[in-house]
Amino acid sequence: MKRHLVSTADLTRDDALLILDTAEELAQLSGRAVKKLPTLRGRTVVNLFFEDSTRTKTSFEVAEKRLSADVINFSAKGSSVSKGESLKDTALTLQAMGADAVVIRHHASGAPARLAQSDWLHGSVINAGDGTHEHPTQALLDAFTMRRHLNPGAGKDLAGRRITIVGDVLHSRVARSNVHLLNTLGAEVTFVAPPTLVPIGIDTWPCQVSYDLDAVLPKTDALMMLRVQRERMNAAFFPTEREYSRRYGMDGLRMAQLPEHAIVMHPGPMVRGMEITAEVADSPRCTAVEQVANGVSIRMAVLYLLLGGATLADAPRTTDSSEAAQ
Amino acid sequence: MTTYLIRNAQILGGAPKDIYIADGLFAEIGENLGHEADVDIDAHGLIALPGLVDLHTHLREPGREDAETVLTGTQAAAMGGYTAVHAMANTFPVADTAGVVEQVWRLGQEHGYCDVQPVGAVTVGLEGKKLAELGAMHDSAAGVRVFSDDGKCVDDAVIMRRALEYVKAFDGVVAQHAQEPRLTDGAQMNEGQVSGELGLTGWPAVAEESIIARDVLLAAHVGSRVHICHLSTAGSVEIVRWAKQKGWDVTAEVTPHHLLLTDELVRSYDPVYKVNPPLRTAADVEALRAALADGTIDAVATDHAPHPAEDKDCEWAVAAMGMVGLETALSVVQQTMVDTGLLNWEGVADRMSRRPARIGRLTGHGRPISVGEPANLVLFDPAYRGAVNPDEFATRSRNTPYKGMDLPGRVHATFLRGTATVLAGELVEL
Numbered sequence: 225m226k227r228h229l230v231s232t233a234d235l236t237r238d239d240a241l242l243i244l245d246t247a248e249e250l251a252q253l254s255g256r257a258v259k260k261l262p263t264l265r266g267r268t269v270v271n272l273f274f275e276d277s278t279r280t281k282t283s284f285e286v287a288e289k290r291l292s293a294d295v296i297n298f299s300a301k302g303s304s305v306s307k308g309e310s311l312k313d314t315a316l317t318l319q320a321m322g323a324d325a326v327v328i329r330h331h332a333s334g335a336p337a338r339l340a341q342s343d344w345l346h347g348s349v350i351n352a353g354d355g356t357h358e359h360p361t362q363a364l365l366d367a368f369t370m371r372r373h374l375n376p377g378a379g380k381d382l383a384g385r386r387i388t389i390v391g392d393v394l395h396s397r398v399a400r401s402n403v404h405l406l407n408t409l410g411a412e413v414t415f416v417a418p419p420t421l422v423p424i425g426i427d428t429w430p431c432q433v434s435y436d437l438d439a440v441l442p443k444t445d446a447l448m449m450l451r452v453q454r455e456r457m458n459a460a461f462f463p464t465e466r467e468y469s470r471r472y473g474m475d476g477l478r479m480a481q482l483p484e485h486a487i488v489m490h491p492g493p494m495v496r497g498m499e500i501t502a503e504v505a506d507s508p509r510c511t512a513v514e515q516v517a518n519g520v521s522i523r524m525a526v527l528y529l530l531l532g533g534a535t536l537a538d539a540p541r542t543t544d545s546s547e548a549a550q
Numbered sequence: 551m552t553t554y555l556i557r558n559a560q561i562l563g564g565a566p567k568d569i570y571i572a573d574g575l576f577a578e579i580g581e582n583l584g585h586e587a588d589v590d591i592d593a594h595g596l597i598a599l600p601g602l603v604d605l606h607t608h609l610r611e612p613g614r615e616d617a618e619t620v621l622t623g624t625q626a627a628a629m630g631g632y633t634a635v636h637a638m639a640n641t642f643p644v645a646d647t648a649g650v651v652e653q654v655w656r657l658g659q660e661h662g663y664c665d666v667q668p669v670g671a672v673t674v675g676l677e678g679k680k681l682a683e684l685g686a687m688h689d690s691a692a693g694v695r696v697f698s699d700d701g702k703c704v705d706d707a708v709i710m711r712r713a714l715e716y717v718k719a720f721d722g723v724v725a726q727h728a729q730e731p732r733l734t735d736g737a738q739m740n741e742g743q744v745s746g747e748l749g750l751t752g753w754p755a756v757a758e759e760s761i762i763a764r765d766v767l768l769a770a771h772v773g774s775r776v777h778i779c780h781l782s783t784a785g786s787v788e789i790v791r792w793a794k795q796k797g798w799d800v801t802a803e804v805t806p807h808h809l810l811l812t813d814e815l816v817r818s819y820d821p822v823y824k825v826n827p828p829l830r831t832a833a834d835v836e837a838l839r840a841a842l843a844d845g846t847i848d849a850v851a852t853d854h855a856p857h858p859a860e861d862k863d864c865e866w867a868v869a870a871m872g873m874v875g876l877e878t879a880l881s882v883v884q885q886t887m888v889d890t891g892l893l894n895w896e897g898v899a900d901r902m903s904r905r906p907a908r909i910g911r912l913t914g915h916g917r918p919i920s921v922g923e924p925a926n927l928v929l930f931d932p933a934y935r936g937a938v939n940p941d942e943f944a945t946r947s948r949n950t951p952y953k954g955m956d957l958p959g960r961v962h963a964t965f966l967r968g969t970a971t972v973l974a975g976e977l978v979e980l
Contacts, residue, residue: 311865332867333738333749334819341818355867357749400749423746424754 228340228349232360232405245378247525264293267324274300274330287523315344333357348530363401365522383410390416391450420461441481448489476503555587559598563895571925574968599899601633601926603906606851613642618856620657624664626945628971630876631928631961634915639671640701646671646682648690655692670694688720695911698725714774725777733757740813740828755783766793775799782827784837791846803851806882821869843892849906856947881957925968934960
């Protein structure tokens with residue numbers, strides 16, 4: 225494994241499968257009464273969040289605690305950061321405190337890459353979402369969820385599976401991380417969005433682009449709806465919320481156009497009534513809640529592999545879990 | 551005054567000749583001159599060019615003396631072979647009054663490393679709303695003829711039209727920073743494949759090209775001249791080429807970094823590559839080189855933009871835009887234009903001295919190296935090869951994208967009206 229997780233583009237197929245398989249094993253823990261492993265005992269993990277995030281931060285925190293790491297939450301709000309401290313000085317401070325890993329969420333694209341490349345910090349850097357760049361653990365948990373439904377089993381990939389990602393691709397770090405990872409895992413990715421929300425240069429990405437959701441639905445194994453922020457309307461990306469919903473929103477009628485086995489995914493938080501109706505969000509085909517649970521397993525796997533330096537052969541099995549039960 | 555005998559210099563790359571400098575002038579030029587000079591310089595293998603003229607320099611004083619002062623900036627200019635620089639107006643306070651431009655001009659005179667020709671702001675406070683007192687700045691001791699809101703675009707078409715018309719009264723020129731503001735709101739880098747992948751807000755080429763197209767049409771309409779700052783795209787080249795074919799009085803400059811670097815470098819998220827206009831694509835670089843070679847682009851201008859370390863040692867989004875460039879410009883031009891066969895040394899002298907001086911109406915600069923002319927001269931060693939070491943820079947700032955890069959050539963000596971400002975590659979104490 226590599227030392228940092230900044231972009232899914234850095235993951236080879238073997239890396240990605242190792243993370244998915246490890247997460248699969250770690251997921252078995254969640255069914256146990258005692259969910260804790262001693263693996264990261266004595267290691268310090270800092271959650272450095274420059275942007276509000278309840279879901280991702282909580283998910284990382286649960287993952288860290290289940291691996292027995294010492295967890296420090298360093299929120300930009302109410303800290304020296306809000307008083308104008310630079311990223312560099314914050315990083316030097318964390319380094320001085322002995323952080324073994326820093327989980328960073330930042331509003332600026334590239335901030336985790338800066339941390340990973342700088343000599344400000346020697347621990348592992350895990351990107352928990354940077355601006356409109358990447359959100360690698362989200363893509364990993366998405367792939368994990370897809371694999372469970374579409375091609376279950378250790379060592380399996382997503383070869384030939386047709387994944388449709390709908391919504392604000394331009395501003396989506398989830399979309400960017402997904403396109404790299406899904407391509408690495410052999411899936412065929414199609415983005416669907418109004419042309420205003422498709423980045424310039426997407427023709428060089430390993431994906432297809434369509435402006436017509438209805439045409440793509442019957443050829444979809446997993447459909448991922450991205451959140452569309454209402455503010456985008458004011459910047460003239462689309463005329464009205466209702467028009468967006470009509471053309472690119474997921475409702476019951478559209479869900480019926482999907483193949484029988486297809487799942488509907490959403491990274492959350494969902495804007496009900498905008499990109500997804502309640503009927504779809506609450507249907508058994510929607511995996512949004514399952515994705516949250518899978519997120520913990522994936523983040524445990526990432527922390528375990530980056531900090532434990534372990535290979536799959538060392539992944540926690542009965543010995544580790546019996547130790548945990550002691 | 552100290553007299554100098556420069557032996558075997560290749561003037562504009564020609565056959566070796568001796569140059570005798572006395573009383574601030576080229577006193578004699580020929581073979582095997584027999585003068586007794588105070589200082590003898592062996593210029594074997596060195597190229598002699600007229601002192602370089604920069605149309606686009608940020609000296610930061612007054613206001614940001616932590617980044618650069620007139621003294622350190624002109625020392626950097628001398629080290630780069632420059633004998634005149636145009637100091638941009640985006641200082642604090644803005645150079646939008648006769649008082650500020652005179653102050654900057656006088657500082658240049660006092661220090662003596664390089665002539666400082668202040669650029670006056672087009673509009674009060676660079677706000678694009680109200681014309682600054684352009685006439686007063688022209689009539690001041692600084693004698694301003696180039697006006698620019700550089701850093702900001704004069705985006706209001708009426709204000710631009712009026713400025714273009716108004717400066718005709720004193721043979722002025724408006725140097726436009728072409729950037730349509732609404733198309734570049736929050737822009738972080740060139741809009742293209744790389745920005746899409748990196749999730750950085752794009753700065754589309756059309757935001758530059760649409761303003762240039764408008765302004766060449768405006769200049770033609772009112773019969774004035776317009777100068778385009780730091781032209782950076784292949785499309786801009788096409789528009790300027792078209793305007794010149796029409797016979798309109800349009801000139802343009804390109805920076806050294808846009809001749810060499812591309813937006814691929816942004817993949818590192820290292821803000822040393824953050825600059826405005828942004829680094830573009832390899833196709834743009836190729837078009838810019840060709841346009842500089844065929845004369846569509848008139849001049850190389852550094853856009854030397856010093857910033858203190860903390861403004862670059864941070865995440866990309868909050869980093870300052872700009873690069874220092876005075877001390878590396880000639881080397882970058884050698885690498886991109888001379889070593890590639892696109893320009894000879896005569897062409898370099900034209901694009902880095904003669905034409906920029908003419909655009910700025912600097913009558914004492916950009917003149918031929920011939921007897922009786924003011925001795926503004928740079929001796930350049932094109933055979934030198936070495937890695938760029940920012941710690942050796944004279945500029946107060948270190949934000950160079952060339953750190954550690956092997957660039958050809960270095961300045962051996964610079965003369966400003968017969969006074970050596972640089973000798974044997976070292977600054978002279980004045």
